[in-house]
Amino acid sequence: GIQVEQSPPDLILQEGANSTLRCNFSDSVNNLQWFHQNPWGQLINLFYIPSGTKQNGRLSATTVATERYSLLYISSSQTTDSGVYFCAVEGGTASKLTFGTGTRLQVTL
Amino acid sequence: ETGVTQTPRHLVMGMTNKKSLKCEQHLGHNAMYWYKQSAKKPLELMFVYSLEERVENNSVPSRFSPECPNSSHLFLHLHTLQPEDSALYLCASSQWVNYGYTFGSGTRLTVV
Numbered sequence: 001g002i003q004v005e006q007s008p009p010d011l012i013l014q015e016g017a018n019s020t021l022r023c024n025f026s027d028s029v030n031n032l033q034w035f036h037q038n039p040w041g042q043l044i045n046l047f048y049i050p051s052g053t054k055q056n057g058r059l060s061a062t063t064v065a066t067e068r069y070s071l072l073y074i075s076s077s078q079t080t081d082s083g084v085y086f087c088a089v090e091g092g093t094a095s096k097l098t099f100g101t102g103t104r105l106q107v108t109l
Numbered sequence: 110e111t112g113v114t115q116t117p118r119h120l121v122m123g124m125t126n127k128k129s130l131k132c133e134q135h136l137g138h139n140a141m142y143w144y145k146q147s148a149k150k151p152l153e154l155m156f157v158y159s160l161e162e163r164v165e166n167n168s169v170p171s172r173f174s175p176e177c178p179n180s181s182h183l184f185l186h187l188h189t190l191q192p193e194d195s196a197l198y199l200c201a202s203s204q205w206v207n208y209g210y211t212f213g214s215g216t217r218l219t220v221v
Binding site for chain 1: 111152157197199207212214215217
């Protein structure tokens with residue numbers, strides 16, 4: 001099946017800093033989504049972005065499908081951004097979303 | 110609240126018990142899912158229902174038994190679980206399969 005790798009696995013930022021999270025995938029995709037899981041376990045869908053660039057407030061995402069990667073940008077980070085960010089893809093021969101192992105982000109004061 | 114409600118939030122059960130997890134959505138979504146989240150592992154898809162029909166069964170042991178009586182409700186029946194089944198069990202729904210997920214808050218299951 002399709003492989004999804006996220007980097008870095010862990011990231012600690014000071015409030016106000018910017019960061020870039022990366023998602024690499026091993027096959028062509030027709031569906032790519034970014035999720036945020038807060039420290040209490042709630043998962044929220046951030047972006048549906050199989051290609052191109054989208055922005056939502058301080059967050060933006062870019063997927064370069066031909067090169068099989070996606071980036072999630074967080075600007076002016078806040079403590080509420082802490083949690084785990086997951087990339088999930090649907091592609092190759094599979095008809096299900098495959099999740100990466102996530103990037104755990106901690107934003108400190 | 111996201112619109113997907115899971116109960117209970119926490120569950121401790123013995124290996125010989127039988128229990129059920131419940132998931133409810135009133136978003137008008139057509140697809141519902143069960144995921145398992147264990148420490149240090151990616152989310153694992155367990156079951157997918159589309160319009161109340163099971164469309165994916167991801168090689169899940171038979172001690173987990175799903176039930177989808179209507180498009181708003183999804184259950185996961187548990188029996189004779191093992192300690193390694195301890196995990197966060199997440200329910201999600203979406204308008205169409207694999208698009209526009211809304212997750213519930215999960216049930217933290219501990220098997221003793």
